[in-house]
Amino acid sequence: DTEVTQTPKHLVMGMTNKKSLKCEQHMGHRAMYWYKQKAKKPPELMFVYSYEKLSINESVPSRFSPECPNSSLLNLHLHALQPEDSALYLCASSQDRVGTQYFGPGTRLLVL
């Protein structure tokens, strides 16, 4: 099973809202990732957690706040977002820092 699940599938939020995206994997993978993807562009790396510790933050604005409660779960907390933050947010996981990244279906976010 190479499934990464993400909830919700779609999210519409105002610029003053606080919301969270959730990602889950049960493959025993030790690395988890958040990506942002704009239309017709490749995914852009935002954050990497390795063994539940934040290992990479790609200079993402503080209105995005990641959290890794345990090895199977990854959250992305959103606050005071801007309309340009509207995108497909993808979660991925990999066995460790080597090898294949498996992506979830994404959350389509619209910021009004």
Added chain:
Amino acid sequence: QQQVKQSPQSLIVQKGGISIINCAYENTAFDYFPWYQQFPGKGPALLIAIRPDVSEKKEGRFTISFNKSAKQFSLHIMDSQPGDSATYFCAASISNTDKLIFGTGTRLQVFP
């Protein structure tokens, strides 16, 4: 030097034809080269991957050709089908790093 250049940007192929997508890189430290297939509104799915000690890898109708000296690799889709219509991303990474460097993507359309 961290870039992966991908071409063409879009590709139209008739059913039964061969689809060829090319990628090139500069960083000789890259040692893992996956290809991802992405349908609209979905997350990228791993299609096939290769390491530089192999010049070719085939899985069903999909073949990766790898030219280490030229620092190029390509995806061949044999007997292309309308169901193959999707965006394809090549990528490259270095073992023990968390970053997957994506190409810019190729939108493939296969017409009956």
